[in-house]
Amino acid sequence: MASAPKRPKVAAGSSVRGKGSADPISSFLAWCGRAGVELSPKVRLSREGAVAGYGLLAAEELERGEVLFTVPRTALLSQHTSSIGGLLQEAQESLQSQSGWVPLLLALLHEYTASNSWWQPYFSLWQDFSSLDHPMFWPEEERARLLQGTSIPEAVDKDLANIQLEYSSIILPFMESHPDIFDPKVHTLELYKQLVAFVMAYSFQEPLEEEDEDEKGPNPPMMVPVADILNHVANHNANLEYTPQCLQMVSTRPISKGQEIFNTYGQMANWQLLHMYGFAEPYPGNTNDTADVQMVTLRRAALRRAKSEAEQQLVREQWDFLCQLEMVGEEGAFVLGWDEVLTEEELSMTLKVLCMSAEEFQEYKEQDGWEDDSEEEETSTLSNKALSRLKAPCKKLLYDSVLLTLESYRSDLRAEQELLDTKEAFEQLSRREQQALHVRYGQKRILHQLLQLLA
Incomplete structure (x- = not known):
């Protein structure tokens, strides 16, 4: 499927800087x-x-x-x-x-x-x-x-x-x-x-x-x-x-x-194309599209589910530990593709640590985060199939984080689908509105796909 052009170009016949050539x-x-x-x-x-x-x-x-x-x-x-x-x-x-x-x-x-x-x-x-x-x-x-x-x-x-x-x-x-x-x-x-x-x-x-x-x-x-x-x-x-x-x-x-x-x-990804090149590919053309879940969103979701001050303190300690391991950061994001998680190591480790009990976390710290290689191999590749097999607490934490991410947009997937399906409505949008819609819609499709895998 043809994409929007990389950028607007000078039309043949227009006045050209410094040359005055019609062609x-x-x-x-x-x-x-x-x-x-x-x-x-x-x-x-x-x-x-x-x-x-x-x-x-x-x-x-x-x-x-x-x-x-x-x-x-x-x-x-x-x-x-x-x-x-x-x-x-x-x-x-x-x-x-x-x-x-x-x-x-x-x-x-x-x-x-x-x-x-x-x-x-x-x-x-x-x-x-x-x-x-x-x-x-x-x-x-x-x-x-x-x-x-x-x-x-x-x-x-x-x-x-x-x-x-x-x-x-x-x-x-x-x-x-x-x-x-x-x-x-x-x-x-x-x-x-x-x-x-x-x-x-x-x-x-x-x-x-x-x-x-x-x-x-x-x-x-x-x-x-x-x-x-x-x-x-x-x-x-x-x-x-x-x-x-x-x-x-x-x-x-x-x-x-x-x-x-x-x-x-x-x-x-479409957000990178629009940011750097000024265009985005219409869905479903960009097979390389991604959606981000901000790392701090998982911390926020984990703190929300904590039922006591002690549990909230545990989450903060776990987050600090992950920061020391350079698995997470205040400005980082987990990157989700159509078929797999591109930041699989970071997300696997973060889900694992944030879902530990106080006893498990203490033992894990004492072992310096070392664990059996076979278990690491099972969790290192987060394909869509692997995501659907996550342990229940990890699935719930990631599910809640995706919901929080979807709340950060100004409109929902259904409204954007209606705009794309209605040719007259789409053509009334400005070029900027159209390109932004392509970015938002692709990201939301990926996030909703993940929700279905985790449900």
């Missing part, structure tokens, strides 16, 4: 030729036939394993390939940040606003970044009203605080030390915020081998022309592959002539 795709394709980007004659970039805006379509039948396009590493826009790459390299120590994005963002600030930038035809695909509709651009009241309970408002609040901190503590001092390149009146906080959203929605991070990631951390993001035009669905039909010389988009199954070619950003 930005032609300018971009000419730039691709100069940059050494090779497109297969079997594919075409087009507005017609895509879910919205521009997309990559099959001009002929495609077999599995065909190379759709090749992007040489010299055509990637990164902190290293920018015209100010040397300057960024010299200042790398002062540009370190929690996000790790600052060098790329400074490169984009410069290249996007420099009239002589080699990357201008690439940027011509976007008249400006005002079309980006991430929740970070929504009014706070609208985020709260449409996304309460989804985990997005909390993630956006952190993003906005980090953006403000990075800009004031790193970006501004760097710009002030290089007034020949940057002008805070041009390179504003608002433009920086738009570029953060641009990187969220369009950038790629080259995967590392697991041992390298443990040592070095993830690779910095980079912009990959052509690859970033492809839209995403969970049931995608192409994948980006990395080689030392280039990046290649390769078909993962046969694709019919005229069919749109979709990439994947990974196993992303």
